[in-house]
Amino acid sequence: MYPDLEGKVAIVTGAGRRKGLGEAIARKLAEDGAKLVLHDLGSTQGDMAPAHGVGASEEMAEVAADIRAINPDVSTFQADMREEAQVQALIAHAVEKYARLDILVNNAGVGYLFGPLVDATQEMWDTVLNVNLRGSFFAMKHAVRQMLSQPVQENWGRGRVVSIGSRGSKSGSALTSSYIASKHGLVGLTRSAAIELGPEQITVNAVCPNHVTTGLGSWQNEFMAKARGQTVDEYLAAMRGRIPLGRVGTPDDTANACAFLCSGQARYITGEAMNVSGGEEMH
Numbered sequence: 001m002y003p004d005l006e007g008k009v010a011i012v013t014g015a016g017r018r019k020g021l022g023e024a025i026a027r028k029l030a031e032d033g034a035k036l037v038l039h040d041l042g043s044t045q046g047d048m049a050p051a052h053g054v055g056a057s058e059e060m061a062e063v064a065a066d067i068r069a070i071n072p073d074v075s076t077f078q079a080d081m082r083e084e085a086q087v088q089a090l091i092a093h094a095v096e097k098y099a100r101l102d103i104l105v106n107n108a109g110v111g112y113l114f115g116p117l118v119d120a121t122q123e124m125w126d127t128v129l130n131v132n133l134r135g136s137f138f139a140m141k142h143a144v145r146q147m148l149s150q151p152v153q154e155n156w157g158r159g160r161v162v163s164i165g166s167r168g169s170k171s172g173s174a175l176t177s178s179y180i181a182s183k184h185g186l187v188g189l190t191r192s193a194a195i196e197l198g199p200e201q202i203t204v205n206a207v208c209p210n211h212v213t214t215g216l217g218s219w220q221n222e223f224m225a226k227a228r229g230q231t232v233d234e235y236l237a238a239m240r241g242r243i244p245l246g247r248v249g250t251p252d253d254t255a256n257a258c259a260f261l262c263s264g265q266a267r268y269i270t271g272e273a274m275n276v277s278g279g280e281e282m283h
């Protein structure tokens with residue numbers, strides 16, 4: 001528990017799916033008393049945003065209702081992370097609703113446009129990069145503009161940006177070239193922004209989970225197992241064998257790291273890309 005999160009205003013992007021990392025992060029921040037804006041795309045949009053990869057508005061409303069049982073200050077907003085004007089409207093919504101913005105968690109991401117590099121289309125590459133990296137940049141830009149207009153809070157700072165990277169922010173893997181490029185890029189963005197915004201007492205960090213058992217994670221298991229000629233059980237057993245702590249990650253593992261980085265306890269930590277991987281990734 002981090003008492004200094006009480007009353008902080010936080011946006012969590014891509015938080016409209018049950019069992020997703022965004023839901024767990026939002027719940028954890030709400031448990032500590034943060035006021036929330038949950039964001040998601042809200043509807044499917046052709047092959048680049050299919051049902052298995054997108055939080056629909058009804059699902060986000062259910063997630064919000066669940067979290068309101070913990071803390072009533074939960075609002076929702078739909079925006080396409082690929083469109084700067086929509087991302088700007090998301091930030092404006094938080095400020096309209098709660099008159100300030102303290103925390104941005106960049107969690108929205110496309111982790112399903114996988115396949116051989118030689119078959120990847122420009123549309124696939126652009127979608128992955130434009131959601132995972134460009135959209136996170138848009139959100140950071142407009143959130144930080146707002147944070148800079150607010151005073152520094154004693155023993156906490158002026159603002160927090162936490163972006164959800166991946167083990168794919170540190171290491172490569174087959175069939176995921178655009179995803180891995182986007183998540184490596186997110187770490188570069190994090191480090192540069194941390195240097196630029198440190199003097200303003202805004203910390204900028206990334207959290208890098210390995211495989212997590214979300215809905216997206218389940219889809220990835222099936223895709224990767226099939227690509228390797230394995231059953232899902234065989235694929236997961238091999239994965240567990242590579243992880244020193246012997247299990248895949250849970251949404252709460254990532255949410256715990258996010259809450260810590262958003263708290264005053266982490267006020268001297270910036271520019272980090274923190275692995276949450278049971279020891280699978282160590283650099």
Ligand SMILES: NC(=O)c1ccc[n+]([C@@H]2O[C@H](COP(=O)([O-])OP(=O)(O)OC[C@H]3O[C@@H](n4cnc5c(N)ncnc54)[C@H](O)[C@@H]3O)[C@@H](O)[C@H]2O)c1
Nearest residue numbers: 014017020021041054055080081108109166212214216217
């Ligand atoms: N599940 C894993 O194994 C895992 C591991 C490492 C990193 N991650 C990262 O964690 C984050 C959350 O993943 P998750 O597993 O909870 O998946 P998820 O699919 O539940 O969450 C991703 C969200 O991003 C949203 N999104 C996609 N395109 C969008 C767009 N154009 N505009 C706005 N929102 C959009 C989706 O609607 C979805 O709700 C992602 O950034 C993912 O890359 C996941």
